[in-house]
Amino acid sequence: MSRPTSFPAQLPHHLVERAVLAALEEDLGLAGDLTSQATLSLFATATATLSAREPGVIAGLNLAAAAFRLVGSNVNFAPQLADGDTVAAGKIIATVSGPARLVMSAERVALNFLNHLSGIATLTRTYVDAVAGTKARICDTRKTIPGLRAFQKYAVRCGGGANHRYSLNDAILIKDNHIAVAGSVTAAYQSASAFAGHLVAIEIEVTSLLELEEALAAGARIVLLDNMDNAMLARAVAINAGRATLEASGNVKLDRVRSIAETGVDFISTSQITMGATPLDLGLDVEIAGAKP
Template structure:
């Protein structure tokens, strides 16, 4: 449940930026190269066309600098800031060919991340008076997990496991394949020499009661009804951290948070992104 910040994840972000630029620019931006003088210097501003939370300014800056170290990117707001329609969020400047070649890739990252951060912030604010915390999931765009999870963090959410390697999460298919919940947990405990955190997914109160005597850290209540969630909180009575997942939306999240659960994980933060409307306007 920590922010995306490791050296490994930062390396992934650099690789993602490089791949995105290779994908878009390829052998070169023929339109810009054929129209613009090489010595033409321009200046532009990135503007928000709707209210939202800005995230990804550092990523956008890296895009421009990767294309051309002579470009300049000046933040006018900070990542995680809420901006109004018409706000200038950054100023860019440098060789025209470089600026226009990097424009779309930089905006793609910035708009996606800001969209994720905006939705995250809305949900975080909605449950701010409860103890529950918003978590992301692994339901991210392939290759963009480091970017997506950073955006969730900038929006005020917390990061769930980054991948399959940094936390144990025993889900329904693991349980079916192992034969039972207890058998799956037993196998994990036998091999978990690194003492990695262990979370178990349960789908009903019967399964919940099965794991109460096990040595685990977190229990995920998957697609349970509101009544079942309330009963689960009472049954667990603080012995384990409780996470709720499945069927969470803007209309029911506060009610669920008020049951006393610790975490609410929402795949829609990253798998159904509405990009924030931003543009680069040349001055």
Template sequence: MYDVFQTDRLIDLWLTEDIGHCDLTAQLMIEAGETGAFNMHAREPLIVAGIDIAARIFKRYDPLLEVAVLVSDGQTLEKGALMLTVRGSARSILTVERTALNIVQRLSGIANETAKYVAAVAGTKARLIDTRKTTPGLRMLEKHAVACGGGLNHRLGLDNGVMIKDNHIAVCGSIALAVQRARRQMPVLTKLEVECETLEQVREALAAQVDVIMLDNMSTTAMREAVAVVGGSIKLEASGGIDLRTIGEVAATGVDYISTSKINQAAVCVDIGLDEAV
């Protein structure tokens, strides 16, 4: 889910960026009283993400526009499927159409990419999770898109959990000391995860009784050994250099979670159009 208040603030920024002082073309060519009706539709098969945000963009700019959302986030569509209709001031619709299309194309592209990775681990215990390697300003929405594609969300931000990484360990001197420091004032319901690069570190994190161990850039052979060492007592997350070519092999090692930035960074915007209703 995404926060409506924060989304409205983002929409205001997007519209300011795209419109500037005014839509000069629309102001010069379209009379103030002219109206129109337009349909948003899928120009290729896709998984929907961000359709309510697209509708909100139209209404945010012009509350008098009549917008009807015809599909739901997470829904799989075929090419040509109708997604949304908008009626009212032709000036308003044409002024904001690109902003509305941009966000739903981007988010649906992430949902599409996520679904490919989810399918690649089907039949294993592994669940796909995202990372914080997101587009600045769009993290909340991009993580929503991951959920639409069937993935799970890792931390939304640094305040959502304790994640002890290599540099934290280097500063503290050891995993044991890093965990000890973190637990001194850690909120009681907060999860604690430790990044491990070697089996020796996995054993140290296991002894510290952390909640999750991240296997960072380990070979699949080392991952299988880590799974055996832990014996199901702690959740294991595999991360680092994982893509569609390798995720199946990683999932087969028996890890609980697999995280990859590729579902955001390699996602391609889908093709969605807004055309006059006939």
């Protein structure tokens, strides 16, 4: 099933600057890179090649570029690819050149962002490919590393996935504990409808087919089907009959995601793509020249 082509994801510039500056401050501290200062001449220059050591999907090039730019002047970062591009093992991703001390000082910060985010993009693409041909879309959750949510969700988009809400103030998601306190699915949904502005989306979580029917009767237009097996998901799709957007969530592993998609749900959300992704193996190979003044 084909979908309209979407524009590439983009990170706000100020978030990139703030995160990279914090990472450089964490790594360089008050004295800077002692190893480079102790072993490399102030006049030494470096040329480095950033390449993939395994196949995957790239994400985080803007963060890497900022790391080399913000560590000092005269460092040139030249990407050969764009975020979202697929790479084979051995493929050159970018080249870096400039004062050797500065290149070495920014290397780890740049790679930390790239390795981590490319790992998320790669795993997301694997999930997206697994449901190809169905109408289901893979999306993330709010289960992210504190402070890195914007970047992890950006990586999900680079991998072809979709984003769930970014934070508690994005939309209303009525979960089982809200329903328990409110007294019923109907009471919770009606309260949320009375509270929300016309542009605020409301999703309600249900754990049974009876709760689904109650939610639909209350007017729900987005329903999260929590921890249902495939047979129950298929039955939920039939009961819904196109009235609401259905999202399946809970225990979504790669070996099961295709069968979930084939039940006919619209979205499948999983924390695996942000919290379970292995960093993609990328490396920076450096050549130093002009070691003596």
